[in-house]
Amino acid sequence: MNTNTSFQQVVIIGYGKVTGEVLQYVYDRKEEYGYELAFIEHEVHPFGVTENICRQNKISFERITDKRKLAAQLDKLTKETLIISASNNFLFPAALVAKPNVTIINFHNALLPDYPGRNAPTWVIFMGEKLTGITWHYVTAGVDEGNIIIQKQCEITGDMKAYELTEQLMELAGEAFRESFADIMARRVQAREQGFAKDRRMYRSYEVPSDGFFDLTDEPEDIYRLLRSVDYGKNDIFPLMRTVMDGQQVQILRYRKITADKAKSEQDSGQEDKGFCYLPLGENMVLKLKYASIIV
Amino acid sequence: MEEKILEILGEHCEEALDYDGDSMMEDGIIDSFTVINVISDIEDEFDIEIDAKYVVAENFKNKEAIIALVQRLLEE
Numbered sequence: 001m002n003t004n005t006s007f008q009q010v011v012i013i014g015y016g017k018v019t020g021e022v023l024q025y026v027y028d029r030k031e032e033y034g035y036e037l038a039f040i041e042h043e044v045h046p047f048g049v050t051e052n053i054c055r056q057n058k059i060s061f062e063r064i065t066d067k068r069k070l071a072a073q074l075d076k077l078t079k080e081t082l083i084i085s086a087s088n089n090f091l092f093p094a095a096l097v098a099k100p101n102v103t104i105i106n107f108h109n110a111l112l113p114d115y116p117g118r119n120a121p122t123w124v125i126f127m128g129e130k131l132t133g134i135t136w137h138y139v140t141a142g143v144d145e146g147n148i149i150i151q152k153q154c155e156i157t158g159d160m161k162a163y164e165l166t167e168q169l170m171e172l173a174g175e176a177f178r179e180s181f182a183d184i185m186a187r188r189v190q191a192r193e194q195g196f197a198k199d200r201r202m203y204r205s206y207e208v209p210s211d212g213f214f215d216l217t218d219e220p221e222d223i224y225r226l227l228r229s230v231d232y233g234k235n236d237i238f239p240l241m242r243t244v245m246d247g248q249q250v251q252i253l254r255y256r257k258i259t260a261d262k263a264k265s266e267q268d269s270g271q272e273d274k275g276f277c278y279l280p281l282g283e284n285m286v287l288k289l290k291y292a293s294i295i296v
Numbered sequence: 297m298e299e300k301i302l303e304i305l306g307e308h309c310e311e312a313l314d315y316d317g318d319s320m321m322e323d324g325i326i327d328s329f330t331v332i333n334v335i336s337d338i339e340d341e342f343d344i345e346i347d348a349k350y351v352v353a354e355n356f357k358n359k360e361a362i363i364a365l366v367q368r369l370l371e372e
Contacts, residue, residue, distance in 0.1 A: 049321065049327075234335060234348040
């Protein structure tokens with residue numbers, strides 16, 4: 001047994017791909033370190049894998065979707081506990097953070113101190129950033145303010161959508177977690193302060209880029225960037241983007257970047273009469289939009 | 297239609313074409329990001345909207361389930 005830890009218990013909270021990776025990794029080291037392991041699902045994901053991992057490995061699994069119940073449950077922790085918040089939107093109460101027997105670490109999907117708060121992949125794409133990354137940090141009473149354990153960077157490519165960036169960030173988060181785990185367990189992380197500016201902007205869950213609206217006279221590249229920034233597939237994190245077409249409010253159901261030749265062929269075959277719109281993007285490419293009227 | 301769906305599925309996850317179980321997700325064949333890509337291409341190919349309510353593990357448990365889902369949506 002690896003005695004290089006004082007943690008008697010590890011509790012993992014989260015949903016999604018990175019949570020599954022972290023859970024499996026921590027489970028695989030359970031015997032080595034001798035800790036108890038429990039998983040709490042606070043937000044239910046339609047394609048979640050964690051319940052299955054728990055079932056297969058006989059890991060304690062609890063689904064607690066109510067915030068107050070979750071806070072009350074965590075408040076009962078008496079053992080020396082490491083809480084791993086991996087892709088989780090629950091804000092830990094100050095009283096829990098202050099408990100001397102509890103250490104909390106969190107994965108944030110941006111390079112803190114930049115882009116704290118919610119939906120960071122959206123905001124980095126929308127703002128036209130070329131680089132972003134992930135941060136594992138200790139949790140304090142403030143949101144995304146704790147000292148940094150590890151960061152990893154990645155590029156934001158020109159056509160990247162929010163869900164594609166999210167996938168890449170989750171891979172980086174899993175990699176970074178594996179690299180830091182032994183140091184976290186041994187409490188030997190050389191954590192560094194974030195040193196954020198006083199005017200640091202916190203992104204809230206209700207904020208939508210461009211207020212969810214664009215003008216067809218906007219630069220097509222900007223429209224494309226807006227659409228990519230809110231594209232999480234069928235996850236309704238953001239409403240459909242809206243614009244005005246022929247004096248009527250419409251919402252954008254789908255979009256795609258296609259070649260000018262393909263766009264011309266589609267236009268010639270009358271696709272514009274079937275709810276499609278084509279905006280030239282330059283470099284022989286066109287932004288194809290599928291729209292529908294908004295029924296008030 | 298089937299052929300096109302299999303072509304799309306194969307583009308994003310070749311392993312899914314040979315899978316004969318009943319939970320591609322739990323068996324680690326596809327993940328939620330693959331599902332997003334497959335849906336996006338299917339919507340584009342068949343000019344249909346796949347509502348979020350259909351995006352559940354049951355409808356993506358194997359290639360037959362995906363084909364059946366698209367078939368249902370095309371018939372609506």
